[in-house]
Amino acid sequence: MNRLRQLEAFRAVIMAGGVTSAANMLNISQPAVSRLIASLEKALAIPLFERRQGRLYPTSEAEFLFTEVDRAITNLDHISKLAADIRNQKAGHLRIACLPGFATSLLPRVVAEFLVDRPDVTMSIQTRSSARVREWIAAQQYDIGIADEFEGHNAVHHEALNIRTVCALSSRHPLARQSVITAKDLDGLPMIVQDRQNRFYHAVKAAFDNAGAVLNQRVEVRQFATACIMAEREVGIAIVSSIDAAEYIGHGLVSRPFEPQLPFRLDILYPKYHPRSLLMQEFIENFQRSLKPFILPR
Structure with a gap:
């Protein structure tokens, strides 16, 4: 000195x-x-x-x-x-891996707001399947992962969140006049569903079966965003994450509560053996706040 x-x-x-x-x-x-x-x-x-x-x-x-x-x-x-x-969380680099659909819904807005007064913070965002996101997080190649259907890994810490789902349909559809839509209301109507390998598809199918309703699967998709766009164009009706539906409301799409409520599980993944930087902790807090309106109470 x-x-x-x-x-x-x-x-x-x-x-x-x-x-x-x-x-x-x-x-x-x-x-x-x-x-x-x-x-x-x-x-x-x-x-x-x-x-x-x-x-x-x-x-x-x-x-x-x-x-x-x-x-x-x-x-x-x-x-x-x-x-x-x-x-002061004003400099650094964050690496985020997420599902493709999430990169076109809530995440870009959260990142944009976070970076507004942080000119020296940089980020990289990569999209892949949940399985690949899990692999990247386990290998410490990314700081935060956003996935679904996480089945556990000894090198990954995760936080499971139940996201509210809604019925997404064209504002011109007759059911748009209802305040709540049930599986019975959708009996036999053309539906846009997630692919059959996804757990959420089976939850939707079970809800229809329990109501004695026919699930008329017109289109299978992987991403809720795709389902919302098709629903707005009257291809069918979709049961989707409220996060994705919120991005398309006001563009010819409306959302209504669906009964029975079918939570969609979202998993936030972190490398278990990599310390979290102050910048990362600050971003996580911002991200979790952005999710609060969409999370089902425990």
Whole structure:
């Protein structure tokens, strides 16, 4: 630390043009600046200043040294600022892996709001299947994963959330006049459903069977966003995540509560053995707040 103070004094004297101005710049006394300069000359065994009529004039050696000293101190100042930004969650890089549908619904808005006053924060967002997201998180290639149907992994910590689902349909459909839609109301009507390998499809099928209604599967899709677009165009009716439905309301699509309520499980994944940065913790808090309107009470 003493060597740093010596170099700061050396730099200040050259930049300010004298000991008095350098002392004001560093907020220390003139004798303190003189002592720091003298101790630096002794340590380096190089004459840095000529003393003429009470003033210090840099030697050729000092002028040559100044460029490197100035660069080093500037870099240290940058590191100090960067550390402060990291401490205040204003700098860093986050890696997010998520389902394709989620990258076109709530997530872009959450990321955009998070980055508004964080110009030095960067992010990478990659979309893949839940199985691949789980693999990436387990391998610590990403900081946060958004998936469904997570079945567990010893290198992954997860938080399961039950998301409210709704019936999505065209505003022109006769059922849009109802405040609540049941499986019986949808008996035999064309439906847009998730693919049959998905657990949510089987939950929908069970609800229809229990109501004695026929599930008329007109189109199978993987993403709720696809179902919403098709429902708006009157291809059929869909039971979707309320997160996805919210993105399309007002564009010819309406949503109505569906009974019985069928929660859609969303899993937030984190690498179990990778410490969470302050920036990551701040983003998680923002992300969780954005999900609150869509989560079913426990």
